[in-house]
Amino acid sequence: MTSGSRHGGQHSAPTPRVRLVDVAREAGLSKTTVSAALNDTGRLSPAVREKARETARRMGYRPNVTARQLRAGRAKLIGYVVGEAADAPSVFLESPYFARLTGATAATALRRGYALVLLPSGSLQSEWADLPLDAVVVTDPGADDRIVDDVLAAGIPVFSDRSVEGRQGAHWVDVDIDSAVRSVLDHFRDQGARRPVLVVPDSTTRFHAEVFAAHRGWCAEHGLQERVVRVGEPGNGPVVRAVETALAGGPEADGETVADGGPAAGADRPDALLVVAEASPPLVLEAARRHGYDVPGDLLLVCVSEDATAEHTEPPVTTLTLRPEAIAEAGIDHLVKVLEHGSREPSGTLVPTRLDVRASSVRKHD
């Protein structure tokens, strides 16, 4: 047992990786000294320090991260799950919002020294059970989602949205969707619209429930009829059909339901449309045109979307961005604070949105 094939020799000793002791022996030093030299700690003479470093470099030494982690007690790993739609496995990334949120979260985490492990929605706990996760980020958990409970039960801190507020070991960052919805409705009103209609998914997500509530509140305060079309399932098809329902008249088949007074035809046609469901702006625009609307002449349009196509349509579509990058940064910052400074406060952060006003929601001056 000299160099190759240590433990239970496989067949051809893939790469008898060089350890700290190997470097130490080669350099005629102790592993303690070499460790100190490489980590720039301890009291060492410059000569010895350089000798250790040079030897390590020459031998191609790379520290064993796992051993380090064991010593340190933390793996600097964060799990990342998107709740909701556990039935539609791993399609979540197709949504521009989640795509950008995911990318930004990974990048921010890495800059703070943490790596993000992608956990597809609906992952069994047996699958992430043997990952040394320091925390788990759960974005948009469904109301009946098991994942949050499972992770908390495993003793792992959870970072999610406001729906986990108050639970032991759970922290949250959320978007200020109440103000956002109100600001869009205000914008519609400023532009002269009096019959705005809202298209929103009929999901168990806290986010969508809050959109609905904010809209209801605003309508009540302004004495306006509440016009809502709810979309049964995600995807461009259902959303486009819901938009058509909203624009054409009464409720139709296919999962959509109309709450309270639905939009009516004729003189009562809607004059503004707020689409909160994730849908491609060009498709929404096309649907409006098919139903004889001129945007923004007859209909003001705002989509809650991160879809970049919005600025390339004719007219460009006004979007309300949730600023996923800002959410990611706020979330990771909060996480690091809790994990490293033992911040016991289960407080949360509210991130503001931004309305990018484009031609689709600005009334023409004629």
Place this chain on the structure above:
Amino acid sequence: MTSGSRHGGQHSAPTPRVRLVDVAREAGLSKTTVSAALNDTGRLSPAVREKARETARRMGYRPNVTARQLRAGRAKLIGYVVGEAADAPSVFLESPYFARLTGATAATALRRGYALVLLPSGSLQSEWADLPLDAVVVTDPGADDRIVDDVLAAGIPVFSDRSVEGRQGAHWVDVDIDSAVRSVLDHFRDQGARRPVLVVPDSTTRFHAEVFAAHRGWCAEHGLQERVVRVGEPGNGPVVRAVETALAGGPEADGETVADGGPAAGADRPDALLVVAEASPPLVLEAARRHGYDVPGDLLLVCVSEDATAEHTEPPVTTLTLRPEAIAEAGIDHLVKVLEHGSREPSGTLVPTRLDVRASSVRKHD
């Protein structure tokens, strides 16, 4: 030093986690026995096995994954990088192709017992250096990309596309884009098109180079003029402008260049369009309409895209899908084979594509 606050006591001993020895002591057994009981190995009497399990359950024992990994020598962790566009940090997920590929890779890997760590493009090696990665998956590395070299130099196996073929420690899975491009051109020809034009990014990616080569080969074999418009940068804006260049006539400003004989106006107008650059199908369709084309009357259209909006346009757009799920599965299967069965073969796998023919590329029968 009894239970709480072992090493250098922090301030309030967050959670003095229960270890194997704690369970053992509590149950009046040895750690060896408890370990065997929980892992269902060794020779134990049913009574003892159950006692150990019950005690562990009662005490809320959860094994330390890091220690396990140290013993096992592998962390079952795979890095995942998207090369190219290191300048546009972490936007890659917005492309439906990469989004689906990423999701599918994560899901497949997890099913095989590996977890995926998301490494934003342009990550410094100092950032992933202290991750216990068993392998790194690099999708679409740019020709001058440092990442592949860095990872290989770190002694970590790389799984990428065919561009890494032949390099020590590198393995590949690629898409059969040559056949794919030819099949689309054949399809155009079958539908009566004689002046197809190709829109392709001007990138250093192997994929795009191969698209260009396949097109050139097919044109030469069929004695057709080679019509190509290259797109300088990614994004819907540039691609749409490139499409307009292709449809309108000669080369224009804004980064596009026309190789060889560019598409001409008048009677020589193109009658088929193959867009390989990632772009929103509705936007491409709209651009064609703006230039007076009827699709598929005057112009057959095929997009290489995973964008789900393609089936919701009017007419629906024919797409060539690279089948990201299939690529992911082939890649991970190959990876597991190499990592676990020590398969030294640096061979690769070629995954076939699929053409989803829709109305946009089928000539009307009149």
Place this chain on the structure above:
DNA sequence: ACCTTGTGCGGGAACGTTCCCGCATCAATA
């Protein structure tokens, strides 16, 4: 009666690192 075989469990090393010490050595001071 002894030797063998098998079963049930525990001791201890190993995985590779970090870090707390302790022991030399040497300069500076009494």
Place this chain on the structure above:
DNA sequence: TATTGATGCGGGAACGTTCCCGCACAAGGT
């Protein structure tokens, strides 16, 4: 010359697990 203090380096434990052994004891055969 003896005492202190600082400096430079190494020994060994610890992190929490798995797994190779070895030991005790019981049962079966001669």
